[in-house]
Amino acid sequence: MSLHVIFVRHGETLWHAENRYAGSTDIALTERGHAQSRALADWAEQADLTAIFASPLTRSQETARESAVSTGLPVSVDERLRELDFGIAEGLTRAEMQQRFPDHLAAFKTDPVTNHFPKGEDPLAASDRYLEFLTDLQADHREGRVLVVGHSTAIRLALCRTLGLPLRQYRQTFPFLANCALNELVLSDGVPSLLTLNRPVTPGALK
Numbered sequence: 001m002s003l004h005v006i007f008v009r010h011g012e013t014l015w016h017a018e019n020r021y022a023g024s025t026d027i028a029l030t031e032r033g034h035a036q037s038r039a040l041a042d043w044a045e046q047a048d049l050t051a052i053f054a055s056p057l058t059r060s061q062e063t064a065r066e067s068a069v070s071t072g073l074p075v076s077v078d079e080r081l082r083e084l085d086f087g088i089a090e091g092l093t094r095a096e097m098q099q100r101f102p103d104h105l106a107a108f109k110t111d112p113v114t115n116h117f118p119k120g121e122d123p124l125a126a127s128d129r130y131l132e133f134l135t136d137l138q139a140d141h142r143e144g145r146v147l148v149v150g151h152s153t154a155i156r157l158a159l160c161r162t163l164g165l166p167l168r169q170y171r172q173t174f175p176f177l178a179n180c181a182l183n184e185l186v187l188s189d190g191v192p193s194l195l196t197l198n199r200p201v202t203p204g205a206l207k
Helices: 032-045 058-071 093-101 102-110 124-139 152-163 167-173
Strands: 002-009 052-056 075-077 144-150 182-188 191-199
Touching: 002 152, 032 058, 032 144, 052 058, 058 075, 075 102, 093 102, 124 152, 124 167, 144 191, 152 167, 152 182, 152 191
Parallel strands: 002 144, 052 075, 052 144
Antiparallel strands: 002 182, 182 191
């Protein structure tokens, strides 16, 4: 039996244009983000999904809601899917970080796990809750196709932990997750494999 978990990063938010670290800050979608969510919903309508999960943050729930309407499935909100808290980096751009705390930024670039931003969440602890979510998901859904609408860092950490990849290299291994693109993890009798990464739901979606 195989369980297909389709991880999707939420649609574009108001902070994307300035490339600010949203983290645990609750930011709404832009009009483009809503359009991306509708495109995802069009895909979901034909995807034979068996369940939809979302993080408690607004941008994730707004994205998942469109797919819920198109499929008739409820959205199950799971606190464990929330994005990593970036502490002192929340709401800042890289340029602002470089100006305010260059040493912390340099250390973060070298090893974002050991040197995560002060007052932020430990990525190892965060990955533990993502892994716990996946373990419970497999127990409840041994097969089928499940849509999980989450966040960029959360998904990358979850993929690294599940696939046995070095957690400290999550930014190098998965440097970019496009908004509302498909990242499909297959769990076949508990054995993981990554089937797709950044697959667009519409032609040209990643451009």
